[in-house]
Amino acid sequence: DVFYNESTPIAFMSLKNNGTIVYVKFDSIIEDHGRKKREISETTGVLVENAGQPKGVAIDWVNRNLYWVDSQHDTVSMINIDSRLQKTVISSLLDKPEDVAIDPDSAQLFITDCGINAKILSARLDGTNLRPLVEGKIQWPSSLSIDYPARRLYWTDLKTKTIESIGLDGRRRKLILQLEPKLGKPYKLEVFEDFVYFTTFRINKIMKVNKFGKGNITEIAEEVLSVTDISIMQENKHDDLYTPHPCQNSPCKNFGNGAICVSIPS
16 A cells, blocks of 8 residues: 655555565656656665565555554554554454455445455454445455545455445445456456556456446556556545544543554544
């Protein structure tokens, strides 16, 4: 996932091979034929040393907490990117978690579970009130992305070869796309503005389609050596104008240095 810290993008990535979560800062901007390009600066490092077998990661940019799925222990944990305090917020009831998405505005997190009874779950940002959001007609939910202005959650299903969406309140489910077998299986996805961008499992193509399922599928890149995830870097994707900031008055300071601040639903 990508977090903008005072206009400087920081990418967070999970590394399954050594069980860590790392960050990369993209600093200096160089002009290239009238277009801005970012260079990776020297600022890289390890955020979480022992993350188990980390899979999906997602940033709560309001409270500055990073969440990750640990598929070794079937848990969801979080770490504050400033204090480095961390906590496991969901340690039971998950069978085979894959990905996580965060909506600071409604103070919810969403998790894909690819276990025997595949489902998508929602919970508060502290891990409480865990409940199913999507249960029926779902087989292998792999990746999650939130369309923040439209208040909708999108997901891919590797077995049904589909991309679907649902309101963050669990209503108005919609099939966006069922991919033809020759095009592969939709795997990782990201929603931005009017399009869903997605990768294909093992074929390693990157494609896009209108987020309402209208029109044709456009191929953006092919013959990429290996695509493990996809993320849009755009500062306005996480717009603070629409998200009240709960930490401005430091409500957690009375609890001392060992507290991690999260939003709760209003």
